[in-house]
Amino acid sequence: MANNVIELSGVGKSYRGRPALQSVDFALRSGHICGLVGENGAGKSTLIGIIMGLIRPTEGAMALFGERDARGIQRQRRRIGYMPDANALYPYMSARQNLELRCLEWGIDCSRSEVEGILEEVGLSAAGRKKVRAFSLGMKRRLSVAVALLGRPDLLVLDEPTNGLDPSGIVEVRRLLVGLNREHGTTILVSSHVLSELREMASEYCFLSHGKVLERISSQELERRCGRRLVVCTDDAASALRLLSVSFPGIEVAQAAAAGEVHVYGDLDRASEMVGCLVGGGVAVSRFHVEEGSLEGYYMGLIGAGVRR
Numbered sequence: 001m002a003n004n005v006i007e008l009s010g011v012g013k014s015y016r017g018r019p020a021l022q023s024v025d026f027a028l029r030s031g032h033i034c035g036l037v038g039e040n041g042a043g044k045s046t047l048i049g050i051i052m053g054l055i056r057p058t059e060g061a062m063a064l065f066g067e068r069d070a071r072g073i074q075r076q077r078r079r080i081g082y083m084p085d086a087n088a089l090y091p092y093m094s095a096r097q098n099l100e101l102r103c104l105e106w107g108i109d110c111s112r113s114e115v116e117g118i119l120e121e122v123g124l125s126a127a128g129r130k131k132v133r134a135f136s137l138g139m140k141r142r143l144s145v146a147v148a149l150l151g152r153p154d155l156l157v158l159d160e161p162t163n164g165l166d167p168s169g170i171v172e173v174r175r176l177l178v179g180l181n182r183e184h185g186t187t188i189l190v191s192s193h194v195l196s197e198l199r200e201m202a203s204e205y206c207f208l209s210h211g212k213v214l215e216r217i218s219s220q221e222l223e224r225r226c227g228r229r230l231v232v233c234t235d236d237a238a239s240a241l242r243l244l245s246v247s248f249p250g251i252e253v254a255q256a257a258a259a260g261e262v263h264v265y266g267d268l269d270r271a272s273e274m275v276g277c278l279v280g281g282g283v284a285v286s287r288f289h290v291e292e293g294s295l296e297g298y299y300m301g302l303i304g305a306g307v308r309r
């Protein structure tokens with residue numbers, strides 16, 4: 001697809017025979033912010049390392065900005081700004097000096113006013129001569145984003161930029177990234193092991209667990225699935241799904257990760273009618289209740305289902 005900035009198909013990586021990533025299919029469309037979510041050790045950094053050419057995959061194919069051969073992929077990597085999970089900054093220099101030195105190191109032709117513009121954008125223009133070692137963690141993270149912005153990349157790849165930040169720091173990074181996406185159309189791949197940290201920032205999510213992609217989902221769909229729902233416990237989930245979807249066309253019914261649970265979304269004013277329909281149709285219902293879904297609850301359910309696969 002022409003407007004995919006990243007395409008991975010069947011990508012895998014093993015370390016001494018132990019798989020860290022398995023058969024990963026992934027695509028990121030231009031203009032989107034994709035949240036790559038997974039527990040510690042899920043394979044997020046490995047996936048990012050493969051995209052950045054820092055880790056050689058054991059199998060699979062990749063395309064960057066539509067280029068598939070090794071040379072083309074390497075050429076396209078110049079269009080990517082990368083922020084690794086550890087702050088790679090020079091502690092005894094100011095924010096401005098850090099950016100200027102990076103430009104020299106990487107051969108990026110960035111004028112003084114462009115450097116100033118980037119500092120302004122990440123909210124560090126007032127940091128003046130203050131050395132990075134005296135920066136707060138939030139300031140260091142913003143400076144790391146600034147480093148990734150040198151050369152005005154079309155794609156930003158950020159490995160856990162909110163890790164360890166307090167709630168206001170998380171909001172700052174979120175505002176910064178959403179602003180870059182809206183104002184410059186920058187496509188962003190951002191990883192985190194905490195789903196809620198990416199809320200209101202990501203337009204889509206890729207859930208990774210134990211080296212496998214569990215689900216790709218848009219933010220709207222995720223928010224909908226985390227809304228109110230009817231939970232029905234039954235030992236005949238297949239019949240319950242069939243009966244409910246035929247009798248209540250406006251709803252969405254899904255088999256939950258937990259065995260014997262069916263989740264119903266939409267039209268919940270008719271919840272008792274739905275349960276009556278199941279019982280009347282010969283489906284045994286042991287329990288039912290209406291609950292408010294939560295983002296983390298959804299994620300834990302997904303990971304639970306993934307582990308059982």
Ligand SMILES: Nc1ncnc2c1ncn2[C@@H]1O[C@H](COP(=O)(O)OP(=O)(O)OP(=O)(O)O)[C@@H](O)[C@H]1O
Nearest residue numbers: 015019020038039040041042043044045046047193
């Ligand atoms: N150089 C390496 N040698 C051996 N095993 C490795 C190496 N790098 C990563 N792994 C293993 O690969 C798996 C995935 O690691 P990875 O760092 O990609 O996960 P992650 O999702 O980024 O985790 P975290 O959130 O903790 O950073 C883990 O089991 C890890 O121990």
